Amino acid sequence: MSNKVLPYQSTDVPKLQVDAWTDNQRHHATSITLTKSTISWENLKKGVAFNISNVTGAKPSMTDPTSISIQVYKESNRRFKIFYFWFLTIELAHTWFELIKSYSKGPQENRNIAVILNPISGNKSAWKVWRTKFQPALSYSGINYSLYETTGSNFIENWVKSREVKQFTDIVCMGGDGTMHLLITAIIKHQKDAFESINFGILPTGSRNALAIEVGSKKSIEGIMNIIKGKTFKADLMKVRIESELSFATTAVSWGIVSDISEEAQHYRFLGAFRYTAVGLKKFVQKWKKYSAMVSYEADSGEVLDINSDFTYVMVGNHRVQNISNNEILTPNARINNGMLDLQMMSYGNKWKTVKMFKKAMKSGSHVELGNITSVKTRLVSIEPKSPIVYNVDGEIYYGSSIQIQVMPQMITYLGQTEQAK
Numbered sequence: 001m002s003n004k005v006l007p008y009q010s011t012d013v014p015k016l017q018v019d020a021w022t023d024n025q026r027h028h029a030t031s032i033t034l035t036k037s038t039i040s041w042e043n044l045k046k047g048v049a050f051n052i053s054n055v056t057g058a059k060p061s062m063t064d065p066t067s068i069s070i071q072v073y074k075e076s077n078r079r080f081k082i083f084y085f086w087f088l089t090i091e092l093a094h095t096w097f098e099l100i101k102s103y104s105k106g107p108q109e110n111r112n113i114a115v116i117l118n119p120i121s122g123n124k125s126a127w128k129v130w131r132t133k134f135q136p137a138l139s140y141s142g143i144n145y146s147l148y149e150t151t152g153s154n155f156i157e158n159w160v161k162s163r164e165v166k167q168f169t170d171i172v173c174m175g176g177d178g179t180m181h182l183l184i185t186a187i188i189k190h191q192k193d194a195f196e197s198i199n200f201g202i203l204p205t206g207s208r209n210a211l212a213i214e215v216g217s218k219k220s221i222e223g224i225m226n227i228i229k230g231k232t233f234k235a236d237l238m239k240v241r242i243e244s245e246l247s248f249a250t251t252a253v254s255w256g257i258v259s260d261i262s263e264e265a266q267h268y269r270f271l272g273a274f275r276y277t278a279v280g281l282k283k284f285v286q287k288w289k290k291y292s293a294m295v296s297y298e299a300d301s302g303e304v305l306d307i308n309s310d311f312t313y314v315m316v317g318n319h320r321v322q323n324i325s326n327n328e329i330l331t332p333n334a335r336i337n338n339g340m341l342d343l344q345m346m347s348y349g350n351k352w353k354t355v356k357m358f359k360k361a362m363k364s365g366s367h368v369e370l371g372n373i374t375s376v377k378t379r380l381v382s383i384e385p386k387s388p389i390v391y392n393v394d395g396e397i398y399y400g401s402s403i404q405i406q407v408m409p410q411m412i413t414y415l416g417q418t419e420q421a422k
């Protein structure tokens with residue numbers, strides 16, 4: 001066994017190698033090889049190799065100073081796995097701990113992450129994801145973090161008001177689209193200057209979690225890797241004004257039967273995501289409503305066009321608005337970073353036409369092909385309903401006599417990855 005780190009050049013790849021053992025009895029000798037892109041070793045005569053981009057980091061053993069462990073994301077079964085190594089000396093263990101940590105970290109220095117955990121969103125899985133996946137991965141990465149659990153609807157605004165959010169390089173929501181909506185609105189409202197410097201991440205523990213899908217974090221473990229590795233991209237937001245109330249949305253604004261259903265579904269949160277279907281069925285057997293409004297939007301030419309009509313719903317999507325638990329897509333033609341909004345209007349129709357629309361939406365958004373649905377790309381939309389005046393903004397319910405929605409191109413930086421705008 002050599003007791004030195006042996007750096008050497010092979011072709012143009014700098015390689016580091018060290019002898020170690022994979023068991024504490026020191027029966028199974030191995031040699032670990034580390035390059036900028038891979039870590040590999042032999043385990044019981046079988047070669048093991050991982051991309052360094054799948055290593056979250058390393059940790060010294062609490063009980064044996066000659067031992068360290070590394071945590072690896074196995075793409076094949078979407079799980080974290082931990083591997084243990086024993087070295088000849090304490091110094092070697094320390095050197096390799098530092099080496100693996102520095103090779104596996106993302107491009108950003110001195111990160112300080114705030115994690116906002118909503119314990120009641122979706123099927124209430126946030127604490128489990130935190131304990132079993134996110135906290136262990138953060139601890140392997142060595143990134144500084146603080147955890148905050150939301151206690152009610154005013155928590156996020158008070159949280160923002162009571163501290164300098166600029167101290168955080170990244171803020172991660174463990175919740176649904178609503179949690180992110182409340183967070184970005186509060187930061188832009190109270191500490192706008194800090195907004196630009198922060199990267200925003202989401203781990204899907206909500207009901208619909210359309211944003212998480214869009215940033216490449218559909219599975220919480222994929223989201224954790226995006227966060228740990230600090231991959232970022234810029235995307236559009238929606239500036240939403242309802243009378244004098246200003247908010248910022250990542251996903252979608254809706255009015256008509258869609259917002260009516262979500263308003264009522266709030267009272268059935270105990271049903272989980274099924275609450276929307278249950279209320280939808282209830283609406284179906286009730287007296288059928290007509291939604292009348294003046295919808296105005298900016299056309300390509302810059303001209304503002306007005307449509308005074310009866311609708312089933314009007315929706316404005318900032319991205320595809322997919323549902324994490326099924327194949328539903330609401331605005332399939334929208335893209336998160338194309339500087340445009342997708343305005344979708346369904347003209348007033350009977351119950352069966354509406355059922356057909358919902359059924360087609362569940363089939364990857366094919367409802368947009370129906371003759372009674374119009375979709376246009378625009379930067380600015382306003383809705384002035386005759387009644388009712390209920391809006392759904394990223395899953396949160398608002399009331400007001402009119403609403404304006406404007407795209408804010410490239411305003412937010414997400415932790416994650418996206419397809420290029422098509």
Ligand SMILES: Nc1ncnc2c1ncn2[C@@H]1O[C@H](COP(=O)(O)OP(=O)(O)OP(=O)(O)O)[C@@H](O)[C@H]1O
Pocket residue numbers: 118119120121122123150151152153154155175176177178179180205206207208209210394395396
């Ligand atoms: N501890 C809490 N108790 C009660 N409500 C809370 C608490 N923490 C946050 N909230 C409320 O939870 C709502 C946000 O839920 P969120 O949208 O994240 O989850 P969801 O509705 O299950 O998911 P999605 O929006 O993806 O469908 C907000 O209205 C917020 O005010």
